[in-house]
Amino acid sequence: MAAPRKIGIIGAGTMGSGIAQKTAQSGLDVILMDLEQAAVDRGLGGIEKMLNKGVERGIFRPGQPEAILGRIKGTTKHADLKDCDLIVEAVFEDLEIKRNLFAALEAHVRPDTVLATNTSSFKVEKVAVGLAHPERVIGLHYFFHPAQNRLLEVIPGPQTSPKTLEAAWAFCEATGKTGIHSEDSPGFVVNRFFVPWVNETVRLLEQGVADLPTIEATAKKLLGIGMGPFELMNVTGVPISQHAASGLASELGPFYAPCDRLKEQVSSGKDWDLKGEATEKGAADVEKRYVGLVLMVAAALVEEGVSSIEDIDIGAMVGLRWRRGPFALANSIGVEKAVAAAAEVAAMYNLPLPKMLAEKKEDLKPFNIRAANLNIKDGIATITMNRPNAMNALDPDTVASLAEAFDTAAADPAVTGIVLEGRGKAFVAGADIKFFINAIDAGDIPRIVDFTRTGHELFLRIDQCTKPVVARLNGMALGGGAELALACDAIVADQGAVLGFPETGIGIYPGLGGTQRLAKRCGLGVARYLVFTGDIVPAAKAASLGLVDRVAQSGESGQVVQALLKEGVVKAGTGAGELANAGEEKAACEALFSDQNVDKFLSGSFEATDKFGEKAAKKIKSKAPIALKLANDLMNQALALPIEAGVEKELAVLADVFSTEDAREGLGSVGKARPQFKGK
Ligand SMILES: NC(=O)c1ccc[n+]([C@@H]2O[C@H](COP(=O)([O-])OP(=O)(O)OC[C@H]3O[C@@H](n4cnc5c(N)ncnc54)[C@H](O)[C@@H]3O)[C@@H](O)[C@H]2O)c1
Incomplete structure (x- = not known):
């Protein structure tokens, strides 16, 4: 089977337009569909703006934006997607809308056309329910901004065929993405530890472990990130963090649920107040909590067979731009300390300590992150x-x-x-x-x-x-x-x-x-x-x-x-x-x-x-x-x-x-x- 060449993208919003841009930049033909022509035009306009900015910044040569845009055709009709080899949906996060969309597409496309969902919160298996060919459905989870962030989670559901999986990986590679494997599990790989990490940030504030500027500065220093978690919440909108945490909690239990302080902040309708100087007070405890938390969740992901040590760390580095992933972070501060920190977090939230961490108490060799x-x-x-x-x-x-x-x-x-x-x-x-x-x-x-x-x-x-x-x-x-x-x-x-x-x-x-x-x-x-x-x-x-x-x-x-x-x-x-x-x-x-x-x-x-x-x-x-x-x-x-x-x-x-x-x-x-x- 040839690698997918003609790609459909449905939903010309934030994600869809970015996915269309990246795909066309990679030389593939794209059909970008939305419900109304105005939405399609908005999406195309956004792509054009970004490409032109790229010329100003020397990323693209003059003339390249026109060539890239020339590969994207806009439409409002499903019938125009009939020749596509692979279609990515990036429509509203609503299970019924996604299911109805795929069902409607089946009437137009070939039986082997791959249907990929960019859902963040539904199981791939659930999106495929009711289709004539559920084996063609797979998850391709992009990260914002999809034309810039290289990470792509490739998520076969239990019903996905090997041929579909192979086509999805070929598409991932053809569009210059760094793919990681995820089983069809809540939050897939990165959000599974990123969302509780954000929630824990607010809990640290709620519990008075440190003040906001100190938590923010500690996170930045520990992970080598330019933007701390509070500022990130302000940029994406604080309610998104609450929503994401609630979504995970509904599948995985109360540890993932948004803390009261986060809910309060959302109710207030305000952004976090970032003013103030960081101090040393509480910084060491904040660091310990972060290390323990991400290690505990990452180890659970490995134990559940969702992903590997390597893919989890790559997800953190490529998708979140952390200097190190959870396992490399643990190695860098010392396995004994990191595992003890994870055990404290597990005890605090009444969670079992993943076996691979419990075993580490006997054998303190660093985690084997295979290069x-x-x-x-x-x-x-x-x-x-x-x-x-x-x-x-x-x-x-x-x-x-x-x-x-x-x-x-x-x-x-x-x-x-x-x-x-x-x-x-x-x-x-x-x-x-x-x-x-x-x-x-x-x-x-x-x-x-x-x-x-x-x-x-x-x-x-x-x-x-x-x-x-x-x-x-x-x-x-x-x-x-x-x-x-x-x-x-x-x-x-x-x-x-x-x-x-x-x-x-x-x-x-x-x-x-x-x-x-x-x-x-x-x-x-x-x-x-x-x-x-x-x-x-x-x-x-x-x-x-x-x-x-x-x-x-x-x-x-x-x-x-x-x-x-x-x-x-x-x-x-x-x-x-x-x-x-x-x-x-x-x-x-x-x-x-x-x-x-x-x-x-x-x-x-x-x-x-x-x-x-x-x-x-x-x-x-x-x-x-x-x-x-x-x-x-x-x-x-x-x-x-x-x-x-x-x-x-x-x-x-x-x-x-x-x-x-x-x-x-x-x-x-x-x-x-x-x-x-x-x-x-
Ligand atoms: N925003 C993110 O950072 C992010 C990251 C990863 C995944 N996602 C997922 O990507 C999807 C899209 O998110 P977004 O932020 O781009 O949303 P958005 O609201 O910006 O865009 C959605 C677009 O889909 C269109 N649409 C809705 N129903 C449609 C249908 N039946 N047919 C065709 N078009 C339809 C809308 O008109 C809109 O233009 C969601 O499933 C979301 O969970 C979002």
Whole structure:
């Protein structure tokens, strides 16, 4: 089944118009429906305004808003949705309205059209009641503002078919969302702990634990958020918090019910008065309560099987922009303290302490938040890099987690193929720059060498695995991410993915096998072009360079990978470009980056005769000279060396490059001003 391409959005209000915008921004065709033309026009007008603001802020180029709006057609008729592959409803939060809407749509759409509900408070199962095809109904819960907030909760009901679920995930990925899984349970994942967290904020005030400014400031500091819970209630409207709490309480019991002080505030019709200075009085108790509360609810979610530790933390970080999710927060303050705080909250509200927390009293190891998740289905092991907030950057913990997942999959006799992929907008955006900087500043370059050696060992195991391994690039694959992909037998990229080796622009060289595997796979011309210029290339160009084996339409790379593995196209031991179909781009690189030209490029004496040469020469001049030279030497040796020996060469000069002033300058410049390299 192809990924959904034609999308219907029903309800052109706050959420519907934002969902329509994001979907059209992702290149998909949208039909936006509301009851009245005036509502449709309001929705479209709102989208236009937001897109134009995006141009002012440099997010969109001039002309882009028109192209995006051109993909959205407004309507007031159900019949116009007849060709849609997937429809998201974002109408009023009223069960009858939602059910009647889906029933009416069934008369027009195909039997396999997916019907998704953006409900916040009803079970997906209940929305599907009475339909001819309830298996096509799923929950897709967006967060405000849906064109900006990346989080999407994907909620199959008990009646949802696997095909519907697959289509919903493909849609999630095609629209650049970071999806988390939720079972069909009250509040799904994020609201289940966010709503009681807001309610508890008011309870802390009610119980006199601290004054309002202190509670507000403590929440901001603890969670790293710009807006505290009281201000947030003012912005969204205080009654929404009461309403959400009542909704959860009706399903889950009195602990979730709005406290009296919250109800009073709503009755007063006033916003919270935020004036006043925060003090230290009560701050520690506020912090303890927050940590205990969110941990207790999050653990209940895991115990009930609603979601996983990883997805809960991702939900908090991506959806609420908390610095850490409940489990990482507990790890950061210490498991013993956090579990004791959760136990106090449980006792205070007469709730059972979830078993996973009770057990922690015996075993005080930190919560295991896996940076790489392993999921085995139908003989195919999928390993998902799981730190979307850090763009899945490789640090020692992430590499250890990836190694554990990979080794488990490789050793499992039931596994016939392995897929590596990333969550969110990156496959892997590179190695963790912060880790490098910290090690350099601590005078501990051997730590970088050790980390790289561990990476090499893992990449060699991937390279030499007796099962076929495919890298599925859903987004950015830069530096160490591109090198990880190169260690696989095949590389499949979403059409929106990009690849690149930006290292020489930050004072280092690709040190995780990049100087070796790139030359082996694509030839020296392409390897020199990518490593010297640092160009970040889109998937289609990467395919023409021989760097990517297949380019898939947005949202379809998963299916392409499955088909390649099932049909036996990818075999263990390929990966040196056997499946690639290089074209013009590769030929152009071979001509420009010939042996004769390389010295001229590196000495700055290259005289360009065309645009490609001119641009390349200019870019190369801005790179770190020592890194360029070392990379050049290493690439020149690559074709004559077996990979094991090649990576040893790469490792042997790693400390040299990381000891340069240029490395510190380059690494420190990331996200800041252009680095000034001195060649030392
Ligand atoms: N606002 C949020 O932050 C948020 C977040 C997540 C989910 N949700 C959910 O999203 C849904 C929509 O919320 P909203 O805030 O966008 O509401 P809204 O009131 O801004 O918009 C609802 C729109 O739906 C239209 N509508 C109502 N019945 C319709 C029908 N039968 N056919 C076509 N159009 C119809 C209305 O005219 C209105 O334009 C609700 O289910 C809500 O719970 C909201």
